[in-house]
Amino acid sequence: MTDHLASVTAAFEAAYxxxxxxxxxxxxxxxxxxxxxxxxxGYVLPFAIDRRTWAAVGVREDRTVRLRSTFADEEIVASLDALSPDTMDGWSAYVLGVAWAMADSGIDLSGATGLDILIDSDVPVGAGLSSSAALECAVGKAFDELWGLGLDKLALARIGRVAENKAVGAPTGLLDQAASMLGEEDHVVFLDCDTEDARPVALHLREEGLQILVMNSNVEHEHATGGYGDRFASCANGATALGVTTLREIGQADLARAEEVLDEETYRRVRHVVTENQRVLDTVDTLGKAGPRAIGELMGASQASMRDDFEITVPEIDLASEAAVAAGAIGARMTGGGFGGSSIALVPADKTDAVAAAVTTALADAGLREPTIFTVTPSQGARRDI
Structure with missing residues (x-):
């Protein structure tokens, strides 16, 4: 048992x-x-990182769920017989919402036992690194095993998405949960969100001498409120006006017609999604043919599209991305839902410290808040640790 797992075990024992x-x-x-x-x-290309959320869980003999965490003092108590999105709020909705989503999907939980749960995490909250999906997937994996449900990883990812959409109220897609469930070391997950087919794509970061630097702007965002929902609605409106169910159904050849049909803002939102889908396909192709050192231009084009067409970046994100490339990064872009959070840079390992220093200096000189900068490693998805 690692020191961290020992400390989580001790915290659980102290609580319960x-x-x-x-x-x-x-x-x-x-x-x-x-x-x-x-x-x-559309298409997405995420990877799981070496920052995790842990769920220590003990079986009870009744139908009660007791929930605590290392980052809050209160204990939340709920009954498996009375779960509803209307009765959940705050961070506990990501946990209780998973149990509710399982039942809502038709899974029979009548024989499920109550649970004592303690949550611990080193995934930064509000940084665009999907701390919410990490929580949903950790408890989903635990519930599946302890209740004997026999669900596969993709099914658990779907349940996590339902919890986030309906219990939490954030209109997200499957990207976050799929990455958290399906991640593999030194691979990205190429996910087709239409068919929900997923496959690993090798990154070869180690052999290419590359690292991925996360530059957390420390501007916090929250998907359930604000601009994320506005962008979701804008995309839906654009699809309706173009006579399609989703924007996946149109390609770059359709953009000329879209510009004629849509208002200027909606057109830019649609253009981002259409061109971003193509950039994902191009990145997968480039990784296979030329390796990770060849994807910098695609990352830069994605950053520009998020900044100008989708308008979801903030000054800290834009400047960090620009400064990283100027200091030697192969490419840089915002990652996550936007309106804060983090940007990432693909950096030669021998330039990591210099790039981090340049980004910190550039933001300080501009009078913007200081970033938190650290490397991440593509890592394994959800699992049982002990």
């Missing part, structure tokens, strides 16, 4: 007075490219 049945974990994620394409049934 008995040992956990097991500890499960799931990672946050970084999206290499493909932003706001998932809920438009």
């Amino acid at each position: 007075g008995h040992s956990p049945t097991g500890i499960w974990s799931a990672p946050g994620r970084v999206n290499l490219i493909g932003e706001h394409t998932d809920y438009n049934n």
Whole structure:
């Protein structure tokens, strides 16, 4: 048992007075490219990171769920017989919402036992690294095993998405949960959000001497409120005006007609999604043929599209991306839903410290808030740890 798992076990025992049945974990994620394409049934290319959320869980003999965490003092108590999105709020909705989503999908939980749950995490909240999906997937994996449900990883990812959409109220697609469930070391997950087919694509970062730097702007965002929902609605309106169900159904050849049919703002939103889908396909192709050092231009085009067409970046994100490339990064772009969060840079390992220093200096000189900068490694998805 690692020191961290030992500390989680000790925290569980202090909270509940008995040992956990097991500890499960799931990672946050970084999206290499493909932003706001998932809920438009498009393509995405995320990977799981080496920052995780742990769920220590103990089986009870009743139908009660007791929920605690290492980052909040209160204990939340709920009954498996009375779960409803109307009765959930705050961070506990990501946990209880998974159980509710399982029942809502038709899974019989009449024989499920109550649980004592303790949550711990080192995935930064509000950084665009999907701390929410990490939480949903960790508890989903635990519930599946302890209740004997026999669900596969993609089914658990779908349940996590339902929890986030309906219990939490954030209109996200499958990207985050799929990355957290399906991640593999040194691979991205190429996911077609229309067919929900997924396959790993090798990154070869180690052999190419590359690292991925996360530059957390420390501008926090929240998907359930604000501009994310506006962009979701704009894409839906654009699809309706163009006579399609989702924007996945149109390609770059359709943009000329879209410009004639749509108002200027909606057209730019649509253009981002259509061109971003193509950039994902081009990135997968480029990784296979030329390797990761050849994707910098695609990352830059994605960043520009998010900044200018989808308008979801913030000054800290834009400047960090520009400064990283100027200091030697192969490419840089915002990752996540936007309106804050993080950008990422693909950096030669021998330039990591210089790029980080240049980004910090550029933001300080501009009078913007100081970023938190760290490397991430593409890692394994959800699992049982002990």
